[in-house]
Amino acid sequence: MSSNALSTDSLVAVIGAGAMGAGIAQVAAQAGHPVKLYDNREGASAQAIDKIGAQLEKLVARGKFTAEQREGVLSRMTPVDNIEALADAKLVVEAIVENLDVKRSVLATLEELCSDDCILASNTSSLSITSLAANAKVPGRVVGMHFFNPAPIMKLVEVVSGLATDPAVAETVYDTSLAWGKKPVYTRSTPGFIVNRVARPFYAESLRLLQEQAADCATLDALMRDAGGFRMGAFELTDLIGHDVNYAVTCSVFDAYYGDFRFQPSLIQKELVDAGRLGRKTGHGFYDYSEGAERPQAAELTSELPLKQCSIVGSAGPLMSLQERFVASGVTLTPVEADQAAFDGMFRTTDATIALTDGRMACQRAVEDGIDNLVLIDLALDYSKASRLAISWAHNTSEAAVQQVVDLLAAAGITATPMADVPGLAVMRTVAMLANEGADAVLHNVGDVAGVDLAMCAGVNYPRGPLAWADQVGVARIEAALSNLQASYGEDRYRPSLLLRRLSAQGKSFHEQ
Numbered sequence: 001m002s003s004n005a006l007s008t009d010s011l012v013a014v015i016g017a018g019a020m021g022a023g024i025a026q027v028a029a030q031a032g033h034p035v036k037l038y039d040n041r042e043g044a045s046a047q048a049i050d051k052i053g054a055q056l057e058k059l060v061a062r063g064k065f066t067a068e069q070r071e072g073v074l075s076r077m078t079p080v081d082n083i084e085a086l087a088d089a090k091l092v093v094e095a096i097v098e099n100l101d102v103k104r105s106v107l108a109t110l111e112e113l114c115s116d117d118c119i120l121a122s123n124t125s126s127l128s129i130t131s132l133a134a135n136a137k138v139p140g141r142v143v144g145m146h147f148f149n150p151a152p153i154m155k156l157v158e159v160v161s162g163l164a165t166d167p168a169v170a171e172t173v174y175d176t177s178l179a180w181g182k183k184p185v186y187t188r189s190t191p192g193f194i195v196n197r198v199a200r201p202f203y204a205e206s207l208r209l210l211q212e213q214a215a216d217c218a219t220l221d222a223l224m225r226d227a228g229g230f231r232m233g234a235f236e237l238t239d240l241i242g243h244d245v246n247y248a249v250t251c252s253v254f255d256a257y258y259g260d261f262r263f264q265p266s267l268i269q270k271e272l273v274d275a276g277r278l279g280r281k282t283g284h285g286f287y288d289y290s291e292g293a294e295r296p297q298a299a300e301l302t303s304e305l306p307l308k309q310c311s312i313v314g315s316a317g318p319l320m321s322l323q324e325r326f327v328a329s330g331v332t333l334t335p336v337e338a339d340q341a342a343f344d345g346m347f348r349t350t351d352a353t354i355a356l357t358d359g360r361m362a363c364q365r366a367v368e369d370g371i372d373n374l375v376l377i378d379l380a381l382d383y384s385k386a387s388r389l390a391i392s393w394a395h396n397t398s399e400a401a402v403q404q405v406v407d408l409l410a411a412a413g414i415t416a417t418p419m420a421d422v423p424g425l426a427v428m429r430t431v432a433m434l435a436n437e438g439a440d441a442v443l444h445n446v447g448d449v450a451g452v453d454l455a456m457c458a459g460v461n462y463p464r465g466p467l468a469w470a471d472q473v474g475v476a477r478i479e480a481a482l483s484n485l486q487a488s489y490g491e492d493r494y495r496p497s498l499l500l501r502r503l504s505a506q507g508k509s510f511h512e513q
């Protein structure tokens with residue numbers, strides 16, 4: 001396929017030599033373009049280039065870059081202190097302060113300066129490309145080119161089209177990003193684009209679980225890491241991002257979607273912001289980072305004697321790799337016919353019946369389906385590797401039954417972590433809500449299935465795209481979990497996307513639609 005990427009002799013101009021602008025300038029120079037970096041703070045662009053030189057020096061010392069490559073990159077970067085110097089650029093990427101009026105005025109200056117075929121891209125993470133271009137003389141060349149921090153490392157570029165963006169311009173930005181070694185995705189100018197919209201439930205569900213005292217921060221973080229396969233849990237991650245920043249993004253997405261409760265900000269996060277506990281940067285967020293402060297440990301249930309036998313009712317379905325892990329760990333597994341559909345896919349020990357959460361509370365499911373000693377287990381990214389799983393149980397489940405489940409999981413080297421009897425546990429409800437948001441983004445043409453999944457993996461390092469994850473668990477199962485969560489809470493927040501319902505009714509997966 002032919003590429004519409006800008007040729008490497010095209011001048012790329014970057015405006016704003018802050019965290020993002022400097023990184024973007026480095027990416028373009030590494031790809032071989034001459035780059036001019038402009039900032040209205042005197043000396044800021046020269047300083048930024050010096051800093052890039054120092055960082056590349058470290059990479060040379062570690063053998064990740066050659067001295068010639070470093071020299072090449074630096075020789076292609078020119079700091080400039082006046083905007084007129086950008087007149088001959090073919091692509092301008094603006095990465096200045098996140099303020100619509102300021103960005104519009106810089107855009108107006110660029111329109112006067114640059115030729116009509118110069119692409120004017122903005123790295124904005126929250127402003128509308130449509131409104132940015134509203135008064136432009138040639139609005140078709142205004143486009144979003146949204147990098148992620150740190151730009152030289154993070155692969156994703158969201159290529160954002162506003163109402164007037166010329167598709168050929170978006171294509172050139174897409175192909176150029178590819179040529180720069182990035183993973184671009186097309187998206188439309190809607191609040192949060194793909195990543196900052198689809199990621200909201202990752203924070204929101206953990207925050208809600210904490211608020212409901214389902215488990216503490218350390219336990220929920222450990223579950224998202226050790227069972228969910230995410231690099232960090234929501235509390236350690238928001239402590240790193242800064243609660244002021246993360247809370248502001250949530251509020252802006254919530255407001256932009258006219259107060260849709262799916263995006264409702266969290267009162268406990270607001271309280272941290274109010275208290276000035278902004279996370280690592282202030283030494284205190286959900287965790288205390290002061291010297292000598294003890295890091296809390298995740299809750300665990302201990303096993304004295306691993307349990308070496310259980311039965312499986314019907315087919316294990318999404319728990320198949322857990323079944324295989326039990327067998328590989330020396331557990332004797334007896335297959336049993338499913339006498340009722342409600343029991344299909346459950347493990348049994350002498351006392352306990354063990355089921356994957358379906359979005360109902362254990363107490364509710366035990367009563368509705370007539371199951372004694374019910375213990376629920378959470379979803380895992382990969383049951384063959386998970387080192388921890390959340391479990392919850394019904395009010396009438398015996399202590400012995402719970403202990404048998406702890407002992408069975410221990411036989412396979414999995415630590416059982418207790419949660420209160422909340423619907424959907426931790427990983428299942430988070431993944432279901434991520435997939436739901438991804439489904440709505442596809443339904444509303446904000447991105448396609450592959451683009452949504454790629455954006456979440458390349459932009460925020462998710463271990464699997466949420467739609468591919470939904471396909472793996474089963475679209476119908478995800479839809480059922482959401483419907484059950486919606487019924488449990490009586491809240492619109494958990495309403496399944498129409499696309500999820502449609503695929504579920506058609507028996508299709510996202511990747512088959």
Ligand code: NAI
Nearest residue numbers: 016017018019020021039040041095096097098124125149
């Ligand atoms: P920053 O505050 O580190 O840098 C902004 C730079 O722009 C400063 O050096 C400032 O002097 C300069 N500047 C401000 N107004 C200017 C003007 N009128 N003309 C020329 N230079 C001007 O900000 P950061 O974090 O680099 O963000 C820049 C843009 O990138 C914003 O639109 C932000 O939303 C977006 N963004 C930020 C991400 C992040 O993680 N920080 C991630 C993705 C996008």
